[in-house]
Amino acid sequence: xxxxxxxxxxxxxxxxxxxxxxxxxxxxxxxxxxxxxxxxxxxxxxxxxxxxxxxxxxxxxxxxxxxxxxxxxxxxxxxxxxxxxxxxxxxxxxxxxxxxxxxxxxxxxxxxxxxxxxxxxxxxxxxxxxxxxxxxxxxxxxxxxxxxxxxxxxxxxxxxxxxxxxxxxxxxxxxxxxxxxxxxxxxxxxxxxxxxxxxxxxxxxxxxxxxxxxxxxxxxxxxxxxxxxxxxxxxxxxxxxxxxxxxxxxxxxxxxxxxxxxxxxxxxxxxxxxxxxxxxxxxxxxxxxxxxxxxxxxxxxxxxxxxxxxxxxxxxxxxxxxxxxxxxxxxxxxxxxxxxxxxxxxxxxxxxxxxxxxxxxxxxxxxxxxxxxxxxxxxxxxxxxxxxxxxxxxxxxxxxxxxxxxxxxxxxxxxxxxxxxxxxxxxxxxxxxxxxxxxxxxxxxxxxxxxxxxxxxxxx
Numbered sequence: 001x002x003x004x005x006x007x008x009x010x011x012x013x014x015x016x017x018x019x020x021x022x023x024x025x026x027x028x029x030x031x032x033x034x035x036x037x038x039x040x041x042x043x044x045x046x047x048x049x050x051x052x053x054x055x056x057x058x059x060x061x062x063x064x065x066x067x068x069x070x071x072x073x074x075x076x077x078x079x080x081x082x083x084x085x086x087x088x089x090x091x092x093x094x095x096x097x098x099x100x101x102x103x104x105x106x107x108x109x110x111x112x113x114x115x116x117x118x119x120x121x122x123x124x125x126x127x128x129x130x131x132x133x134x135x136x137x138x139x140x141x142x143x144x145x146x147x148x149x150x151x152x153x154x155x156x157x158x159x160x161x162x163x164x165x166x167x168x169x170x171x172x173x174x175x176x177x178x179x180x181x182x183x184x185x186x187x188x189x190x191x192x193x194x195x196x197x198x199x200x201x202x203x204x205x206x207x208x209x210x211x212x213x214x215x216x217x218x219x220x221x222x223x224x225x226x227x228x229x230x231x232x233x234x235x236x237x238x239x240x241x242x243x244x245x246x247x248x249x250x251x252x253x254x255x256x257x258x259x260x261x262x263x264x265x266x267x268x269x270x271x272x273x274x275x276x277x278x279x280x281x282x283x284x285x286x287x288x289x290x291x292x293x294x295x296x297x298x299x300x301x302x303x304x305x306x307x308x309x310x311x312x313x314x315x316x317x318x319x320x321x322x323x324x325x326x327x328x329x330x331x332x333x334x335x336x337x338x339x340x341x342x343x344x345x346x347x348x349x350x351x352x353x354x355x356x357x358x359x360x361x362x363x364x365x366x367x368x369x370x371x372x373x374x375x376x377x378x379x380x381x382x383x384x385x386x387x388x389x390x391x392x393x394x395x396x397x398x399x400x401x402x403x404x405x406x407x408x409x410x411x412x413x414x415x416x417x418x419x420x421x422x423x424x425x426x427x428x429x430x431x432x433x434x435x436x437x438x439x440x441x442x443x444x445x446x447x448x449x450x451x452x453x454x455x456x457x458x459x460x
């Protein structure tokens with residue numbers, strides 16, 4: 001009996017020791033796994049569907065700041081502005097790369113806001129849900145700017161990305177009496193007219209915008225002012241064809257820009273390139289219905305404008321008022337030079353190829369002797385159909401400052417309806433045909449005033 005008790009006691013001691021050592025081993029193994037990842041605990045809930053592609057670009061060393069953790073409600077009614085600003089400020093001050101996270105399945109209403117840098121390190125603004133402003137001018141606070149909604153200022157190395165939606169809620173802005181389509185024959189009526197740009201980057205660099213959808217902006221969808229090294233990839237912009245001034249992407253005094261693999265359908269230019277911009281590459285864009293892809297307008301109010309090294313290639317323009325356009329006001333100065341339009345398909349486009357140096361929004365513009373020079377423009381492999389209300393090619397150049405060094409090759413544009421082919425229009429335009437074109441271009445003049453050309457280029 002005594003032997004049995006001793007044996008039982010030894011068995012219990014051995015069992016306890018085994019259990020303790022196993023538990024300790026498990027605890028040690030778990031602790032080791034945790035330290036191996038060395039990443040902060042995330043408060044992101046698992047979304048009901050897989051994360052969009054851009055989400056994969058955030059690396060494991062990033063700190064994630066979910067706007068809900070800062071008080072955002074996301075019901076589309078509550079004002080979530082302060083929560084977004086708090087999340088931004090925290091991420092901006094983080095020593096390692098930060099992610100401002102806008103989760104899927106929520107709609108966040110934000111007032112006009114400026115997100116300010118510079119930040120401590122690279123920052124990602126990950127939009128997987130929906131962001132929207134107040135609904136129209138009547139809901140816009142009096143003290144808030146009505147010229148811009150979301151502004152990113154003095155930012156270096158930022159990515160605005162995700163599979164979410166930016167809903168501009170622009171309809172009530174488009175219907176203001178001052179808008180061009182509200183009066184008779186496209187005229188405007190009196191009344192307040194400021195409308196906010198949806199997203200504006202100002203004095204920023206090393207920017208990426210990727211994967212987002214944006215619809216119904218009150219005015220411009222994206223605007224880049226005084227920025228450099230901008231990459232826009234795989235975005236989708238939509239607004240009704242009659243929505244006024246809803247340019248898809250506008251750049252001004254901005255250089256080293258890449259706009260790739262995107263779709264824009266709106267009520268103004270798909271892409272507009274303003275003064276001071278250079279080194280811009282636009283590729284694989286589907287544009288339309290719209291007003292086309294434009295350089296300008298330039299030289300307004302007798303200003304000096306310089307634009308150079310612009311490429312638009314491998315793109316489709318459809319059901320648009322213009323195709324590829326250069327537009328300048330009389331009285332300006334400076335130059336547009338080094339522009340290539342290549343491998344473009346036109347589908348029922350009015351004015352597929354157009355230079356307009358008499359651009360004017362009213363019929364009251366007076367003739368002036370100075371102009372922005374347009375020179376060294378290449379049109380290559382542009383094919384498709386055009387709306388017969390206007391000729392396929394239109395080169396209206398200044399009386400005093402002619403267009404020079406226009407080069408055309410492999411241009412084939414046929415009427416979308418009927419068999420009538422309108423002759424191209426030329427006025428004071430000098431250039432060269434490297435191949436036969438359809439329709440034939442016989443109105444370009446050979447040569448050009450070299451001294452004038454060099455003088456204008458030197459001023460840029």
